[in-house]
Amino acid sequence: MASMPTQDAALQPISNPHTGIAISKIEEILAANLDALIHTQHLSISICSRVTGNVQQIWFPTLRASEARKFTAILQILHLSREALFAGRVITMRDIYYQDPELFGSQQYVNGLVDDIAFTFELGRHALNIVAADKGLIAGAVTVNFHNGTALHCNPHHGQNILIPADAHAISGFDLGHIKWLLVIEKEPKATFRGLAASRFHDSAAAGPGILVTAKGYPDLSTRQFLHKLHTSCPLLAMYALVDFDPHGVRIMLTYKDGSRSLQHEQNATLDPLSWLGPRSIDVLEARMGQGSTARPVDTTLPLTLGDRKEAVRILSLKMGDGDEAMENLDLIRELQIMLLFNAKAEIQAVDDAGDLTKWLDNAITKAMEIA
Amino acid sequence: MPSLWQHQKDAYIVSFMHQSHIRVIRQDNSEGMMILDEFCLFSCNPTNAIILTLPHQHLDVSTLILHEYTEGPVTMSKQYLTTHTVDNAHITDIFSLAATPTAILSASGSSTIHVHATNQDSFPLIQSLSNAHKLGCHHLAVSRNGKVAASVGFAGDVKIWKLAESGSGEWESFGDLDAEKASEKGKGGAGELWGIALSEDGQYLASTTYDGRINVWDLFGDRGVTLREYETGSAGSGSFGLCVDLSRDGEYTASGHQSGAVYVFNNDTGRLQYSLPGLVKPVRAVAFSPAGTRLAAAGDSGIIAIYDTKHGEHVGNLTGHTAWITSLDWNDTGEYLLSGSFDGKAKVWSIERSACVATHSETDKALWAVRWLPKTVRNEMFCTAGVNRSLTFYREATGA
Numbered sequence: 001m002a003s004m005p006t007q008d009a010a011l012q013p014i015s016n017p018h019t020g021i022a023i024s025k026i027e028e029i030l031a032a033n034l035d036a037l038i039h040t041q042h043l044s045i046s047i048c049s050r051v052t053g054n055v056q057q058i059w060f061p062t063l064r065a066s067e068a069r070k071f072t073a074i075l076q077i078l079h080l081s082r083e084a085l086f087a088g089r090v091i092t093m094r095d096i097y098y099q100d101p102e103l104f105g106s107q108q109y110v111n112g113l114v115d116d117i118a119f120t121f122e123l124g125r126h127a128l129n130i131v132a133a134d135k136g137l138i139a140g141a142v143t144v145n146f147h148n149g150t151a152l153h154c155n156p157h158h159g160q161n162i163l164i165p166a167d168a169h170a171i172s173g174f175d176l177g178h179i180k181w182l183l184v185i186e187k188e189p190k191a192t193f194r195g196l197a198a199s200r201f202h203d204s205a206a207a208g209p210g211i212l213v214t215a216k217g218y219p220d221l222s223t224r225q226f227l228h229k230l231h232t233s234c235p236l237l238a239m240y241a242l243v244d245f246d247p248h249g250v251r252i253m254l255t256y257k258d259g260s261r262s263l264q265h266e267q268n269a270t271l272d273p274l275s276w277l278g279p280r281s282i283d284v285l286e287a288r289m290g291q292g293s294t295a296r297p298v299d300t301t302l303p304l305t306l307g308d309r310k311e312a313v314r315i316l317s318l319k320m321g322d323g324d325e326a327m328e329n330l331d332l333i334r335e336l337q338i339m340l341l342f343n344a345k346a347e348i349q350a351v352d353d354a355g356d357l358t359k360w361l362d363n364a365i366t367k368a369m370e371i372a
Numbered sequence: 373m374p375s376l377w378q379h380q381k382d383a384y385i386v387s388f389m390h391q392s393h394i395r396v397i398r399q400d401n402s403e404g405m406m407i408l409d410e411f412c413l414f415s416c417n418p419t420n421a422i423i424l425t426l427p428h429q430h431l432d433v434s435t436l437i438l439h440e441y442t443e444g445p446v447t448m449s450k451q452y453l454t455t456h457t458v459d460n461a462h463i464t465d466i467f468s469l470a471a472t473p474t475a476i477l478s479a480s481g482s483s484t485i486h487v488h489a490t491n492q493d494s495f496p497l498i499q500s501l502s503n504a505h506k507l508g509c510h511h512l513a514v515s516r517n518g519k520v521a522a523s524v525g526f527a528g529d530v531k532i533w534k535l536a537e538s539g540s541g542e543w544e545s546f547g548d549l550d551a552e553k554a555s556e557k558g559k560g561g562a563g564e565l566w567g568i569a570l571s572e573d574g575q576y577l578a579s580t581t582y583d584g585r586i587n588v589w590d591l592f593g594d595r596g597v598t599l600r601e602y603e604t605g606s607a608g609s610g611s612f613g614l615c616v617d618l619s620r621d622g623e624y625t626a627s628g629h630q631s632g633a634v635y636v637f638n639n640d641t642g643r644l645q646y647s648l649p650g651l652v653k654p655v656r657a658v659a660f661s662p663a664g665t666r667l668a669a670a671g672d673s674g675i676i677a678i679y680d681t682k683h684g685e686h687v688g689n690l691t692g693h694t695a696w697i698t699s700l701d702w703n704d705t706g707e708y709l710l711s712g713s714f715d716g717k718a719k720v721w722s723i724e725r726s727a728c729v730a731t732h733s734e735t736d737k738a739l740w741a742v743r744w745l746p747k748t749v750r751n752e753m754f755c756t757a758g759v760n761r762s763l764t765f766y767r768e769a770t771g772a
Contacts, residue, residue, distance in 0.1 A: 313527055
């Protein structure tokens with residue numbers, strides 16, 4: 001097997017407490033199949049589906065091409081994972097895909113299988129020494145320290161992008177300095193994360209220095225585990241979410257906060273203290289109504305689509321599952337109900353001032369920190 | 373152009389609230405400020421007509437208005453007093469109200485519908501319909517005779533209620549309306565139900581959908597089919613029907629839409645009667661006058677449009693709200709119209725004078741619902757509710 005592309009030096013060596021279990025689970029499967037080969041029997045691997053929870057037997061050889069491909073792909077992933085575990089190295093799902101693009105066909109196919117394997121083993125993806133490709137960006141005067149003695153300074157210069165470290169387990173701690181807040185931003189484009197980072201909002205905010213983070217849409221596991229680690233290490237750091245006022249924005253915020261439904265088996269990927277900074281219904285509706293200081297000449301809201309309405313009702317059902325839970329989520333529930341009532345959604349830009357979000361953010365963060 | 377003019381005796385203050393809006397306030401040493409009246413420059417009231425002829429920069433309305441007040445200030449306005457407030461009637465926003473001769477039903481973002489007695493001074497909670505709508509309830513309607521009610525939840529679920537025949541005054545379930553199942557001609561259901569209205573006896577229910585359809589159902593007959601189905605656009609692509617009303621005689625259905633359109637349908641012929649010149653912006657409330665001769669419509673334009681239902685003509689506008697209008701209701705005689713808005717103001721309008729005769733703002737938070745209580749005592753009453761989660765009751769001041 002060709003050697004893996006090397007990761008950022010900061011990620012090595014890794015300390016994975018589940019290495020032993022992961023290796024033994026993988027070797028169990030390999031041994032069973034070796035045994036079957038010796039006795040010229042059919043080979044098979046049992047995999048649990050994350051969607052249904054059902055156990056599926058993948059056979060080889062088989063008449064179905066898709067099953068044969070799946071068997072080969074799983075075996076390949078197990079093999080790569082085992083190598084990485086032995087070498088104490090982390091590989092990305094992207095690395096796996098590029099080992100044999102013809103076999104895997106797509107990145108999504110690899111991602112799905114990796115998560116199914118982790119789910120079957122009742123382990124996190126990380127326990128297999130596999131992480132998603134780097135996705136999250138960070139900007140702020142924070143230093144991330146790693147177990148191997150290296151450090152990552154997250155204050156970008158000259159518009160450079162600083163990637164969120166892919167392996168949260170390699171982090172030993174954080175130096176926050178005077179940082180008091182962290183803002184998770186739904187989107188990266190220039191009006192949002194990139195614009196704020198370029199104007200150094202993380203240094204110049206009225207509420208004092210902070211950290212900006214984005215995972216460009218739905219957050220990946222690495223970003224969520226990084227934020228979880230940051231929160232457990234620095235529990236006093238206030239965490240806010242800046243997302244579109246629409247059901248997808250809410251869903252993205254909830255993915256940061258509560259984790260992802262398809263990755264329920266992953267540990268340490270939630271962010272309970274995350275609170276919704278906005279824009280909220282009041283910001284959006286007042287802007288549309290053209291009253292007060294937020295008056296603007298054009299309507300910045302759009303009507304909800306049927307899909308938006310269904311998604312909003314789905315989130316409501318999820319959050320109003322039982323009475324006690326509903327009490328905790330009253331604020332979120334109310335925002336969704338108002339969204340449905342007014343049949344209106346708006347992007348983050350609805351509250352900017354000719355493309356400049358900082359005025360609104362300064363006000364919102366300062367207010368939120370006063371309440372807390 | 374907010375500015376103040378102070379009378380030399382410090383007795384009156386005239387404030388220019390808005391370009392089209394003048395407020396006359398009397399300063400009272402013991403009770404502080406009291407709003408005497410609010411005028412709309414563009415209404416057809418004689419006093420205002422004079423003001424309208426003056427260029428804005430030369431608005432010397434002080435003497436004019438004060439003169440009017442010395443002549444007889446009370447003739448212009450009506451006085452309502454807050455008689456009672458039920459604080460925190462719900463745990464979240466109250467989205468809808470429906471009044472019977474003896475009680476007021478309220479629905480909110482939580483799953484419970486509350487019933488408060490309006491024939492007792494303390495407005496006690498007499499019944500809670502728990503778990504009525506799991507995802508919260510946004511619309512309530514009650515029949516004029518006070519015997520049938522209907523409610524719609526955020527999941528599109530519709531429940532029907534009836535007053536117990538035992539005379540206990542309790543509401544009990546009267547089944548539901550499965551809009552998804554009731555597909556007519558294989559059109560795949562009525563879609564997500566939103567606004568509702570009930571006929572005088574509670575037999576007929578009119579509803580709107582997300583995709584702009586208006587349906588009329590017979591609640592006493594087969595609820596699996598719609599009696600009438602009106603399209604307001606090409607099939608399934610009409611503008612969101614935000615509100616609906618049935619005339620008391622059941623002859624007409626009116627609907628207001630997100631596009632600003634207002635339609636009147638004839639339930640006898642099953643046809644569109646009028647497509648009224650709308651308000652351009654979303655229409656959040658439509659209401660037929662008790663006699664059915666007028667239709668009022670209002671919403672995000674902040675204007676209340678009055679239409680003649682006989683000829684389908686736009687006969688006037690009531691202007692004065694400076695925020696979105698969320699709710700409308702006619703009083704029993706059809707002389708007054710009550711409106712509630714996003715900035716927490718409730719206004720009473722004289723239809724005859726085409727002017728606002730009272731403005732109340734207990735809260736600066738949005739009112740989602742305003743309702744007159746059917747007149748059972750000498751003094752007329754109304755109730756307002758919204759973001760502040762309380763039910764506020766007003767009574768017309770006596771001796772005016």
